[in-house]
Amino acid sequence: MRVAYVCADPGIPVFGTKGASVHVQEILRAWRARGAEVRLYATRLGADVTADLADVPVVHVPVPAAPAGDGADRAARVAARERAQAEAARRLAARVVADGADVVYERYSLFSTALAEATARLGVPGVLEVNAPLIDEQRVHRDLVDEAAARAALAAQVTAAERTACVSEPVARWVERAVPVPPGRVVVAPNGVNPERVGPCADASAQGPDTAPPVVVFVGTLKPWHGVEHLLRARAAATGDWRLRIVGDGPQRAPLEALAAELGVDVAFTGAVAPADVPALLADCAVAVAPYPATEDAADQYFSPLKLYEYAAAALPVVASRVGQIPSAVEDGVGGLLVEPSDPAALARAVDALVADPARRRAMGRAARRTAVEQRSWTAVLDRLLAGTAVGRPVGHHRRHPGEQGPAAAEVPA
Known part of the structure; x- marks a missing residue:
């Protein structure tokens, strides 16, 4: 054909x-x-x-x-x-x-x-x-x-x-x-997602307590509709010991870097990354985040985020905003945790909870990976x-x- x-x-x-x-x-x-x-x-x-x-x-x-x-x-x-x-x-x-x-x-x-x-x-x-x-x-x-x-x-x-x-x-x-x-x-x-291109992270098969602070990751273009500023504020409010990595670039990068400095938050900004290089930047992470903000019109939430499926294929439990199509992509409590949008405190609590409970987050990550392989290729x-x-x-x-x-x-x- x-x-x-x-x-x-x-x-x-x-x-x-x-x-x-x-x-x-x-x-x-x-x-x-x-x-x-x-x-x-x-x-x-x-x-x-x-x-x-x-x-x-x-x-x-x-x-x-x-x-x-x-x-x-x-x-x-x-x-x-x-x-x-x-x-x-x-x-x-x-x-x-x-x-x-x-x-x-x-x-x-x-x-x-x-x-x-x-x-x-x-x-x-x-x-x-x-x-x-x-x-x-x-x-x-x-x-x-x-x-x-x-x-x-x-x-x-x-x-x-x-x-x-x-x-x-x-x-x-x-x-x-x-x-x-x-x-x-x-x-x-x-x-x-392509589950052959995006393989499971190392944390999914790890045993016992963390030997170093887990890495929490966001992947995407740095534009307003991704809500990355809420993730930075969540890191500032968090009580858990975790590192933050932001993969991507865009018009909001400079304001986000300025906000991170203002909040005293240590963030690793990678800049623009080719799709082929993203899996390697997920491989050493433990939690992924999709902090979409609230919008006045629910019709604005029409997207089906690629990042959610890549996170799942990487066996990363995701903490995501409960907006638009996300609840159909992330089963709350199974493959990740859903929080209210534009709520840095709720975002911080959810990430802290997964960082504090390695066994739970790894089980969630493996469940997300199974769904990605079986249903979402x-x-x-x-x-x-x-x-x-x-x-x-x-x-x-x-x-x-x-x-x-x-x-x-x-x-x-x-």
Whole structure:
């Protein structure tokens, strides 16, 4: 089976370090594990190509940069960028048609109708993956000029897709409100993890009391919606003896470092880390944290955090905020502990409790690892979202075509 994977989002480097980049790469691996021959079509590549994906053929059609200008020119520049995104998606669709495919799988992006165009011309099924209510995000947090075109593109994609897989219930409801489709066409498929890439931490198999202060870890981009400031305040309020490691970088790093200094908290900030290097930074940890803050609108909590599944695969019990989809990913008291959001004192008490009871936290970590392996692998995610479709059957082992080349050689110039 030949699969055309399309990512027309210029904000996602498909071979990058962002969570979205990891998602793209893991779905590529899951398709190949099913025996599919995958070709990647993208508007942005990135430079972090892992060895196991180096042979994936890539068609690259970049989105041209918008012209410079401010003030009255802003709307014109945004409109030009939106038209450029749509045109790049059309060019990707044309390449899919020229290359041929048995199924088109697209990660939803604004203004793209690549899946709709390619499946109609090839007469093959399509699967659309929706990870966020992008139209709402763009309108509220960035700039959106032609919302009508964005909504028309979404309708065309969902209507054309045999299956639309949404990362959470709120995202599924958003799609169904925007595009009336028959029952069963829209399904919820939360994120997953690669339990072979992320192995169990050393603490999971340790015995007896701790011989050194345990390491508590957070992994993620340092942006406001991750609530890392609450984690720093929790460390300042904690009574237990534990070290804090923050893996990642972002616009909040400097303010967070300043807050840590103000609180007198010793924190190890690693900076940006490639996805391939994250498992090693989890291996010597004992507890992981997802301190998401409270929000005024529950609809804001539509995400399915990759970090929760990576923590679980690492056999790390997680202390996480009780918001959004997190209670469905972390069973309170089994694979971790849930606390109220934006409550550093509650966060501190939960971490202290796990640090003080090594046997309990290790049992929780092992339980989380079992769930990750048995239910939340990326292959299981793909199997669930394809179930009942024309492409829902594994097709044997991956074969590489003679002469098939990797990303650099397969690129198409702009």
